[in-house]
Amino acid sequence: MDALALASWRMRNLGLHAPADTTPQDVVGRLGAVQSQDYGPATWSLGERITDAHEHGVHRDFGDGALLRTHALRPTWHFLTPDDIGWVLALTGPRVHQLNAYYYRQLGLDEQLRGRCDAMLVEALAGTQLTRKELTALFQAAGIGTEGFRMAYILMNAELNGLICSGAMRGKQHTYALLAERAPHARVLDPDAALAELTLRYFTSHGPATVKDFRWWSSLTQAEIRRGLDMVRSHVRSLEVDGLTYWFAGEPPPPSAPDGPVAHLLQGYDEYIVGYTESKHLLDVGGVGGGQRWDRPVYNGVLIIDSQVAGHWKRTVGRTDVAIEVLVYAPLDADRAAAVRAAADHHGRFLGLPATVTTTVL
16 A cells, blocks of 8 residues: 555545535544634534535534533644543543643643632633633732733643533634533543543544554653553554554555545644644655645645645635635646535535635646
8 A cells, every 4th residue: 555545545534535424523523633723714624524514503513512622632722522522631631731831830820829720710610601801800800810821821721620611602702611511421431441442533533644643643642552552452453654654443445446536625724634743744745745834824724636735725705705715736637626616615515605716826
């Protein structure tokens, strides 16, 4: 098996080729966690994997608590399901606290003060949901400084401790709520069961991937991951390609002749892009990116054609349509242009707007 076949297989497991999920909760649950520090684009990562998804439906599910958003991995925000959020945080939270330790010290947030802040948040959010601005005012009134990044780490600490998570949107503002109230029936797993579950979930949904890929994605140590692989050994296998060992679950997809090129307009933090480190090169096997930044400041979306990066894109949402501007590394032939058009139409349907497309060669 070559690198291009690995990339295509990976996209299938991520739900980008032949999507089988029908709800945003299905996507998040299957992937384990979905990076979501940019909430709006992250909703598109879910919609991209559902044939007939609509943005308003994702917002509704988020508001209802069918999807939750919290700091869980690396650290950054992720979508998790109410069923998974408790055991994932119990497994990864201590490790992310270790990664945050330097910033806690720099911000003067010792363990005692963080405990006091946790207690204040639990009291303030009991039976209600509050915005960051409202919570900031509460801490300032109590004489606790919130300047700079201090409030962000106060809130992140409580999230990692499994105390708070996302509430419903209030207009355009995010709110916080008690995790116990948003996920009262969250599953509880013992540490070994949680490690085995997350390990299997990652290599099933993100595989083929390497141990270092999973280490980056999960924040777990290499020793923990090796132990996790040992526990799920009967469900996973490995293969070597170009000197790297890739782990996966399930059977490789059968060889088949492609019906034609398939394009995806991915947001810049889609799991296909950010879920890997050691093997991230699989999305640009031929080096067609030519050293270009994949997170271009304006064109910060990534155009993928047949598993490979082919350019960048951005959108401008108007009242009557969505204008999609695409920058490509090489001119598109008729089939590839049609594939990009189909991807733009999918995005337009997600927004409930017709899409217009303009293409420029870099």
